[in-house]
Amino acid sequence: xxxxxxxxxxxxxxxxxxxxxxxxxxxxxxxxxxxxxxxxxxxxxxxxxxxxxxxxxxxxxxxxxxxxxxxxxxxxxxxxxxxxxxxxxxxxxxxxxxxxxxxxxxxxxxxxxxxxxxxxxxxxxxxxxxxxxxxxxxxxxxxxxxxxxxxxxxxxxxxxxxxxxxxxxxxxxxxxxxxxxxxxxxxxxxxxxxxxxxxxxxxxxxxxxxxxxxxxxxxxxxxxxxxxxxxxxxxxxxxxxxxxxxxxxxxxxxxxxxxxxx
Amino acid sequence: xxxxxxxxxxxxxxxxxxxxxxxxxxxxxxxxxxxxxxxxxxxxxxxxxxxxxxxxxxxxxxxxxxxxxxxxxxxxxxxxxxxxxxxxxxxxxxxxxxxxxxxxxxxxxxxxxxxxxxxxxxxxxxxxxxxxxxxxxxxxxxxxxxxxxxxxxxxxxxxxxxxxxxxxxxxxxxxxxxxxxxxxxxxxxxxxxxxxxxxxxxxxxxxxxxxxxxxxxxxxxxxxxxxxxxxxxxxxxxxxxxxxxxxxxxxxxxxxxxxxxx
Numbered sequence: 044x045x046x047x048x049x050x051x052x053x054x055x056x057x058x059x060x061x062x063x064x065x066x067x068x069x070x071x072x073x074x075x076x077x078x079x080x081x082x083x084x085x086x087x088x089x090x091x092x093x094x095x096x097x098x099x100x101x102x103x104x105x106x107x108x109x110x111x112x113x114x115x116x117x118x119x120x121x122x123x124x125x126x127x128x129x130x131x132x133x134x135x136x137x138x139x140x141x142x143x144x145x146x147x148x149x150x151x152x153x154x155x156x157x158x159x160x161x162x163x164x165x166x167x168x169x170x171x172x173x174x175x176x177x178x179x180x181x182x183x184x185x186x187x188x189x190x191x192x193x194x195x196x197x198x199x200x201x202x203x204x205x206x207x208x209x210x211x212x213x214x215x216x217x218x219x220x221x222x223x224x225x226x227x228x229x230x231x232x233x234x235x236x237x238x239x240x241x242x243x244x245x246x247x248x249x250x251x252x253x254x255x256x257x258x259x260x261x262x263x264x265x266x267x268x269x270x271x272x273x274x275x276x277x278x279x280x281x282x283x284x285x286x287x288x289x290x291x292x293x294x295x296x297x298x299x300x301x302x303x304x305x
Numbered sequence: 306x307x308x309x310x311x312x313x314x315x316x317x318x319x320x321x322x323x324x325x326x327x328x329x330x331x332x333x334x335x336x337x338x339x340x341x342x343x344x345x346x347x348x349x350x351x352x353x354x355x356x357x358x359x360x361x362x363x364x365x366x367x368x369x370x371x372x373x374x375x376x377x378x379x380x381x382x383x384x385x386x387x388x389x390x391x392x393x394x395x396x397x398x399x400x401x402x403x404x405x406x407x408x409x410x411x412x413x414x415x416x417x418x419x420x421x422x423x424x425x426x427x428x429x430x431x432x433x434x435x436x437x438x439x440x441x442x443x444x445x446x447x448x449x450x451x452x453x454x455x456x457x458x459x460x461x462x463x464x465x466x467x468x469x470x471x472x473x474x475x476x477x478x479x480x481x482x483x484x485x486x487x488x489x490x491x492x493x494x495x496x497x498x499x500x501x502x503x504x505x506x507x508x509x510x511x512x513x514x515x516x517x518x519x520x521x522x523x524x525x526x527x528x529x530x531x532x533x534x535x536x537x538x539x540x541x542x543x544x545x546x547x548x549x550x551x552x553x554x555x556x557x558x559x560x561x562x563x564x565x566x567x
Contacts, residue, residue, distance in 0.1 A: 093352050100360035108367030126482045130475040199464040253350040260357050260510050263503045274496045289486045
C-alpha cells in the first residue's frame with residue numbers, strides 16, 4: 044500500500060481532521076496510562092520523564108520543520124520547471140520564424156497545440172492523457188524539423204531551431220519528474236505520523252503521571268503540529284491542493300502566440 | 306486570490322503593527338487563562354506545560370527560519386534575473402555589430418530604448434505599461450533580426466545575434482515570473498499566522514500558571530517575532546519596502562551603450 048497514495052486520495056480538510064483526531068486519541072491514551080500508574084512519582088523520577096518528553100517533542104519539531112523545508116523546495120522546483128518550459132517553447136516558436144514555409148506554419152501550429160495541451164492537462168487533471176498527447180506532438184515536431192532540414196541550405200538556422208526544440212523536449216521530462224515523481228517518500232510520512240502519535244501520547248502520559256489537569260496548551264500544540272502537517276501535504280501535492288503552481292506564465296504565452304498568428 | 310497580492314497593498318509598517326497586535330493579544334489571552342487556572346485548586350503542573358511551550362516555540366522558530374530562507378531565495382532570484390538580463394542585453398548589443406546596416410543602427414537604437422524602459426520600471430508604478438512597451442520593442446527587434454537574416458550572406462552572424470536576442474526575451478519573462486509568482490504561497494502565510502498566535506498564547510499561559518507578573522522579556526519575544534515576520538514579507542516583495550533589488554547592473558549597462566539618454 045502506497046502511503047502517499049492514501050494521503051493524496053483524502054481531501055486536505057479530511058487529512059487535517061484525521062491528523063488532529065489521531066493525535067488527540069494518542070494524547071488521551073497517554074493520559075489514561077499515566078493516571079493508572081500507582082503513586083505520584085518521586086521528584087527525581089518526574090525530572091527524568093520530563094527530559095524524555097522534551098526530547099521526543101524536540102525531535103518531532105525538527106522532523107516536521109525539515110520536511111516542511113523539503114516540501115517547500117519541491118514546490119519551488121515545480122514552479123521553476125514550468126517557467127523554464129514556457130521560455131523554451133517561446134524561443135522555439137520565435138526561431139521557427141526563420142524556417143521555410145510550409146514547415147514554418149506547420150511547426151508553429153504544432154507548438155500552439157502543444158501549449159493548449161499543457162494547459163488543458165493541468166486544468167482537467169488528466170495528467171497521463173496530456174503527457175501522451177504532448178509526446179505525440181513532440182514526435183510530429185521532430186519529423187517536421189527533419190523535413191525542414193532536408194529542404195533548406197541554411198544549416199545555422201536549422202541548428203538554432205533544433206537546439207530550442209531539444210530544450211522543449213528535455214523540459215517536458217523535467218516537468219513530469221518534478222511534478223509527479225519528486226514527492227515526500229512514504230517512509231518519511233510514516234515516521235512523521237509515528238512520532239506525532241508517540242509525542243502526543245507522551246505529553247498525555249506526563250500530564251497523567253503528575254496528576255495534572257487537562258491543559259489548554261496541549262490541544263494548542265496538537266493543533267499547531269496538525270496545521271504544519273497539513274501544509275506539508277498541501278505543498279507536496281502536485282494537483283488539487285490549495286496551493287497550485289500558478290499557470291499564469293503559460294497562459295500569457297498562449298495569448299502571445301495567438302496574437303502572433305500570421 | 307493569492308494572499309500576497311493582498312499583503313502587497315499594505316505598507317510594511319502596517320503589517321508590522323498588525324503582527325505586534327496579534328501576538329500581544331494572543332499572549333495576553335493565554336496569560337489570563339493561565340492566571341485563572343493558577344487561582345483554582347488542583348491546577349496543572351508547571352513542568353508539564355513548560356516542555357510543551359518549549360516545543361511550540363521550537364516549531365514556530367523552525368517554520369519562521371525556513372520561510373525566511375524561502376523568501377531570501379526569491380529575493381536572490383530576482384537579483385540574479387536582473388544581472389542576467391543586463392548581461393544578455395549587453396551581449397545582444399555587441400553582437401548587433403556583426404549585422405549589416407541599416408539593421409545594426411536600428412537594432413542598437415531599439416536596445417538602448419529597451420534598457421531605458423527597463424530602468425523606468427524600477428522607478429514608476431505603471432508596471433503594466435512598461436511590460437507592454439518592452440514586448441512591443443521585442444517584436445520590433447525580432448522583425449529587424451529576421452530581415453537582417455534574410456539579407457545577409459553569413460548565416461552564422463545572424464545566428465549568434467538571434468541566440469542572444471532570444472536570451473533577452475527569455476529573461477524578460479523570467480523577471481516577470483520571479484517578480485509576480487516566486488512568492489511565499491498563501492497557505493504558508495496562513496499557517497504562520499495560525500502557529501504564531503498559538504505559540505504566543507502558550508507562552509502567556511505558562512507565564513500565568515506560574516503566578517508571576519508579566520515579564521519584560523515577553524515584550525522582546527513579541528517584538529522579535531513580529532520583526533522577523535515583517536522581514537520575511539519585505540524580502541518576499543522585491544519591488545516594495547526597504548529591501549529592493551539594486552538596479553546598478555542595468556544603470557552601468559546604459560552607460561556603456563554610449564548614446565545620450567532621451
